[in-house]
Amino acid sequence: MSTDFQSGREALGARLGELRAETGLNGKEFAGLLGWQRSKVSRLQNGRQTASPADLEAWAAAAGRPDAAADLLARLRGLESQQRHWRRQLAAGDAPVQDRYVMEYRRTTTMRGYEPTVVPGLFQTPDYARHLMAQNAELMCSPRDTEAAVQARMRRQEVLYEAGKLFRVLVWEGALHAVVGGRQVMAGQLDRLVGLIGMSTVELGVVPLGALMRVTPKHGFWIFDEQRVVVETINTELQYDSADDLALYGRVWDRLHAAAVSGPQAHRLIARARAVVAAA
Structure with a gap:
């Protein structure tokens, strides 16, 4: 995997972490809110897994920030066509x-x-x-x-x-x-x-x-x-x-x-x- 690609994925993960932190919930609690395994939240935040569009929309909704979904999806599109x-x-x-x-x-x-x-x-x-x-x-x-x-x-x-x-x-x-x-x-x-x-x-x-x-x-x-x-x-x-x-x-x-x-x-x-x- 390219360094540029991984850097972009880590930047997306950092933004997800910021949105979760705004809720005051820890990783386990946020995962429970989404109905996910805690490990998935960790992988996404740390840039070890590429989120799907559905993942990002669900994350924004769970964080109480549905308005952030468009930005997250734009970041994903840039990541998917990494040059x-x-x-x-x-x-x-x-x-x-x-x-x-x-x-x-x-x-x-x-x-x-x-x-x-x-x-x-x-x-x-x-x-x-x-x-x-x-x-x-x-x-x-x-x-x-x-x-x-x-x-x-x-x-x-x-x-x-x-x-x-x-x-x-x-x-x-x-x-x-x-x-x-x-x-x-x-x-x-x-x-x-x-x-x-x-x-x-x-x-x-x-x-x-x-x-x-x-x-x-x-x-x-x-x-x-x-x-x-x-x-x-x-x-x-x-x-x-x-x-x-x-x-x-x-x-x-x-x-x-x-x-x-x-x-x-x-x-x-x-x-x-x-x-x-x-x-x-």
């Missing part, structure tokens, strides 16, 4: 960001992801990753630590070989045809994808260009252990952990998965892209 701007994250280069991802992936047991424009970092070859990171450093005007960042991204891939992990990843077929780093780099990257098919920890699906879609692809996203969604835009990384957002992104992934192909069919789509690269 980590890339310019700030990349101030010290790409390698520290990749190292953070290494730790996050090691803590994750099951992941569902979708990428519409590039091969996911979890599956990238060093050459493919190197070109992407060099391009990004130039675009973001960030320090050039490309080799260290590539090494960190390769360390992230060690989780693919850990028993008990499962990475369910969907890739838009167009990403297989977007040439990164030239013909030889793309050929090696596509060969790498073929080698992942059949791994016990990987479920790789390709959404064909001509598939009948129940939802249109918009941007990539990753669901970590059904507890947190990470969305990357050009300038920002967004994190969501509300039940509504998790359910929404889960439904989007399910619909994309229904349109995707895997196994031999995915192999054929990758081979088709490989043939186009070879003929270029």
Whole structure:
């Protein structure tokens, strides 16, 4: 969880604590008024749990301050769309960001992801990753630590070989045809994808260009252990952990998965892209 996100949750908890204190009730008494366990009041006040909109409305009513509900809900909306701007994250280069991802992936047991424009970092070859990171450093005007960042991204891939992990990843077929780093780099990257098919920890699906879609692809996203969604835009990384957002992104992934192909069919789509690269 990001420091910015946790700081925001703690600030919301502090405001809840102020409202409770105004009632003159202690945590146990306030929990009884709400019909909750005392531990829930403690977790919310200390920023160890994210409140739901219903929790905040109930809290404001119990505190005798229904007028405070709007402010609490606004704070929650800001928290749920917590942003980590890339310019700030990349101030010290790409390698520290990749190292953070290494730790996050090691803590994750099951992941569902979708990428519409590039091969996911979890599956990238060093050459493919190197070109992407060099391009990004130039675009973001960030320090050039490309080799260290590539090494960190390769360390992230060690989780693919850990028993008990499962990475369910969907890739838009167009990403297989977007040439990164030239013909030889793309050929090696596509060969790498073929080698992942059949791994016990990987479920790789390709959404064909001509598939009948129940939802249109918009941007990539990753669901970590059904507890947190990470969305990357050009300038920002967004994190969501509300039940509504998790359910929404889960439904989007399910619909994309229904349109995707895997196994031999995915192999054929990758081979088709490989043939186009070879003929270029």
